[in-house]
Amino acid sequence: MYKSMMHSPELLKGTLQTILLKVLKDHGRMYGYEITLRVKELSGERILLTEGALYPTLHKLEAEGMLKTEVITIGKRVRKYYSLTSDGRSLVKARVNELIAFIKTMGNVLQVELN
Amino acid sequence: MYKSMMHSPELLKGTLQTILLKVLKDHGRMYGYEITLRVKELSGERILLTEGALYPTLHKLEAEGMLKTEVITIGKRVRKYYSLTSDGRSLVKARVNELIAFIKTMGNVLQVELN
DNA sequence: ACTTATACATAAGTGAATTATGCATAAGAC
């Protein structure tokens, strides 16, 4: 999932779908490579998505009806744009809330302040 | 790792060592079953550790010199108490800081407030 | 010309977890 990172790869497990969905919600229609660049930027170079995790996850979300695609040809190059479906928009909210709840629970268990 | 939980099991991946180490730091000498109860309480029943994840992880941390053990017999029952070594105390700090950094990065990527 | 960036895709392997199983004593319910 992560080529290299400041963060332990284990910690990031389970967050990929949430990241993809939320970034697509915030930035609208995007293609895979563009998503990796955006996440890299937003994370301060700390999260570098690998294609091996990215593309299968996008395909899976599409197969589940959470994302829809549109293929664009630029010269001879192909780009596959992804955007949220209405089911996808519901899923983003659920996933983000779930992650926030998880983080709060971790704060309680570890007795740390998170701000 | 988790028998059942409010939180998606995927999210919890990679947090088990951090949880065990921090709970041992905060509460001192504890045995396995006691740790599951404490974590259950601290998490508001949201994190229910399974033995299948708990014991192998404790054994691994002990093998790495992060924990030391003491076996106590109560009647005919055996308890194995774990406590941090000095290496273990260093590790807790590193792990907790790592998790806090990770959470902050997630906050940036997902554009959410965490408090 | 050579290297890096852009852009997609999939197969093989890893490793931390889940699930299942096993053993055994103590306490509580009824």
Add this chain to the structure above:
DNA sequence: GTCTTATGCATAATTCACTTATGTATAAGT
């Protein structure tokens, strides 16, 4: 007094999201 639940440890088999590796191809920079 037996049956269920709680206490307490341990390990083997399996799962699955990821990493790593590989493949293909065009465009841009040096």
